[in-house]
Amino acid sequence: MKMPLPLIALAASTLFACDHRPLPPEPGVDGLEAVHVSGHLGSYRDCPEQAWENLDAERPNANLVDGDCATDQCGPLNCQGARLTFTLSNGSDTDAEGIGALVFVLDREGVEVAELPATALLDEDGDAFDGRLAAGDEVLLHLEFVGPLDIAALVGPADPDGDRELVAWRNGAPIRLVVTSQTHEDAGLDTPALYSLPEVDT
Amino acid sequence: MRRLLPLLLVLTACDAPPAPTPVDDPAGWMVAHADLYLEDRGARRAWIESSLWRPELPYASKRLDAYALPAGGWDALPEMQARTAAVAADGSPMPWRALPDDIPADLAGWRALGERVFHELPMRRDAYVEWLATRPDLWDRAGLRIEEGAIDGLTRFVDWRGDERVGVTCALCHRGDGVPGRAARALDLGWARSRYVESRGRPPGAYAGWGRGRLDVTEDAVDDPLAIADLWTLPWQSHINTSGAVRLDTPAALAIRFETQFITGHAFAVRPPRHLVWALAIYVLTLDRPVSTAPADHPGADVFARRCAGCHDPARGYAGDLVAPDGLIGDHGPAFSPMRGTGFLKVPGLIGVGAGGPYLHDGRFATLTALVEAGHPFGDPPPADDAAALVEFLEHL
Numbered sequence: 001m002k003m004p005l006p007l008i009a010l011a012a013s014t015l016f017a018c019d020h021r022p023l024p025p026e027p028g029v030d031g032l033e034a035v036h037v038s039g040h041l042g043s044y045r046d047c048p049e050q051a052w053e054n055l056d057a058e059r060p061n062a063n064l065v066d067g068d069c070a071t072d073q074c075g076p077l078n079c080q081g082a083r084l085t086f087t088l089s090n091g092s093d094t095d096a097e098g099i100g101a102l103v104f105v106l107d108r109e110g111v112e113v114a115e116l117p118a119t120a121l122l123d124e125d126g127d128a129f130d131g132r133l134a135a136g137d138e139v140l141l142h143l144e145f146v147g148p149l150d151i152a153a154l155v156g157p158a159d160p161d162g163d164r165e166l167v168a169w170r171n172g173a174p175i176r177l178v179v180t181s182q183t184h185e186d187a188g189l190d191t192p193a194l195y196s197l198p199e200v201d202t
Numbered sequence: 203m204r205r206l207l208p209l210l211l212v213l214t215a216c217d218a219p220p221a222p223t224p225v226d227d228p229a230g231w232m233v234a235h236a237d238l239y240l241e242d243r244g245a246r247r248a249w250i251e252s253s254l255w256r257p258e259l260p261y262a263s264k265r266l267d268a269y270a271l272p273a274g275g276w277d278a279l280p281e282m283q284a285r286t287a288a289v290a291a292d293g294s295p296m297p298w299r300a301l302p303d304d305i306p307a308d309l310a311g312w313r314a315l316g317e318r319v320f321h322e323l324p325m326r327r328d329a330y331v332e333w334l335a336t337r338p339d340l341w342d343r344a345g346l347r348i349e350e351g352a353i354d355g356l357t358r359f360v361d362w363r364g365d366e367r368v369g370v371t372c373a374l375c376h377r378g379d380g381v382p383g384r385a386a387r388a389l390d391l392g393w394a395r396s397r398y399v400e401s402r403g404r405p406p407g408a409y410a411g412w413g414r415g416r417l418d419v420t421e422d423a424v425d426d427p428l429a430i431a432d433l434w435t436l437p438w439q440s441h442i443n444t445s446g447a448v449r450l451d452t453p454a455a456l457a458i459r460f461e462t463q464f465i466t467g468h469a470f471a472v473r474p475p476r477h478l479v480w481a482l483a484i485y486v487l488t489l490d491r492p493v494s495t496a497p498a499d500h501p502g503a504d505v506f507a508r509r510c511a512g513c514h515d516p517a518r519g520y521a522g523d524l525v526a527p528d529g530l531i532g533d534h535g536p537a538f539s540p541m542r543g544t545g546f547l548k549v550p551g552l553i554g555v556g557a558g559g560p561y562l563h564d565g566r567f568a569t570l571t572a573l574v575e576a577g578h579p580f581g582d583p584p585p586a587d588d589a590a591a592l593v594e595f596l597e598h599l
Contacts, residue, residue, distance in 0.1 A: 036274050037279060039470060045407055079329075083471070085279070125363065126362060171541065192263070192268070193264070195260065197466075
């Protein structure tokens with residue numbers, strides 16, 4: 001069936017005119033908005049048992065911070081939990097409460113392949129975030145989570161041809177952050193590829 | 203001509219990448235452009251984009267995804283504290299000192315500030331270094347140096363959580379024998395870290411085999427430690443890092459490289475104050491350099507001109523542009539590293555090269571004689587007389 005052009009136009013305009021579904025909130029205007037700042041997948045080479053792959057039900061949350069080796073479980077430098085830093089703003093006119101966050105690893109196609117357990121949500125100074133954000137305010141938050149020992153195994157098929165781009169890809173992966181709250185719609189972001197921490201940086 | 207065309211194409215494809223001509227007076231350029239760096243995000247963005255000439259490498263994409271963005275990204279990180287204290291050899295507390303907020307007025311001021319940054323600002327924190335600071339019995343073997351009662355290259359600071367920590371400064375790796383700019387060839391961080399891990403009842407990782415003066419600087423699965431570089435020829439280099447992943451189109455690229463290095467070193471939680479890294483770049487560009495003591499008519503100079511100067515340019519501190527590693531004797535690994543491999547290797551400068559080896563990025567030659575006799579670069583050693591003259595010439599650079 002062929003529909004004459006004017007008719008299509010008419011149908012389309014009626015569609016819009018009659019659609020009373022609310023428009024999705026514009027990010028940053030009347031809801032919570034998260035913007036990616038920085039992040040890394042941690043480093044578990046000296047403590048593989050603390051990594052995501054080796055978590056078990058009895059000991060779900062390895063909370064490693066900044067290579068902090070106050071405990072005997074963790075080795076040097078390379079034992080550091082993963083972290084995502086972002087800004088969160090509340091563009092609405094109501095205070096937000098009960099703010100929390102979830103983290104997922106994405107594969108090459110942008111599909112969530114695993115949820116990584118969050119261990120702490122901290123404010124800019126490293127203190128626990130109280131989960132409240134007043135209307136109009138913005139905060140910098142650090143979300144700590146359990147990172148993978150081997151991101152390559154998580155996100156990519158083996159690359160028998162040694163394809164450079166794929167090799168590069170397999171050293172890192174994007175993370176999806178979902179910010180939840182009791183009062184507002186979820187906010188979220190997908191990061192660019194994040195990597196585990198290098199042993200030395202130059 | 204028709205038959206030549208494909209050949210020409212192949213030639214161009216294998217050719218080294220275009221190299222920028224380093225600016226004439228890099229330190230002067232930096233003093234003149236400080237405002238742009240400090241105030242113009244767009245300028246910083248343009249500089250990083252042109253300096254990371256292989257944007258698809260993870261080393262580059264990681265930075266391009268995050269640096270000088272219109273919103274968010276690393277610019278949104280809080281600044282790190284610039285208050286530090288030396289780490290006394292006997293463990294006693296040392297006075298706190300703060301790097302100034304003021305923007306220096308002239309070259310001398312910038313340079314003096316940069317020198318302080320080189321010695322005081324923590325580039326990263328390492329738990330094992332913190333532990334090492336409490337183990338004087340290991341310092342000698344680890345290659346740490348004590349100067350005026352303090353451990354050179356270590357600094358006490360307050361991290362973003364407010365905890366007091368010990369970090370490493372540029373001086374730890376780039377002030378060998380107490381000479382600013384000289385690679386710390388005795389430093390054995392892999393060994394030190396192994397001792398730390400063992401003290402916790404664990405088997406050490408690949409770093410146990412790094413050896414003195416070498417570190418693995420990439421976050422990939424490949425174990426590829428690289429020699430710490432001497433810093434005297436930066437004003438003439440077109441690229442830095444063994445694989446040349448950073449191009450020095452302008453000296454600003456150097457400051458950005460340091461800024462992002464501090465950010466990664468502090469696990470992406472803080473960024474350094476920008477005037478401090480700008481000052482640091484000015485300082486490393488103006489380091490006092492060892493002066494060649496080889497007479498101009500030294501017979502080795504002639505051998506060098508014939509066999510070496512094609513890559514190591516005497517007018518540029520004997521540094522050169524990037525070269526494809528095909529045919530070079532030695533390891534080509536860094537040219538093809540997953541994180542930073544550009545397909546090329548940097549031709550390093552040779553100022554101060556006589557102060558001691560080992561040589562090449564993997565330290566495969568213990569002495570200059572070994573390097574020359576093995577026929578670096580292409581496995582074709584000079585006749586014995588020429589070789590001896592050449593080695594003597596190199597020893598005086």
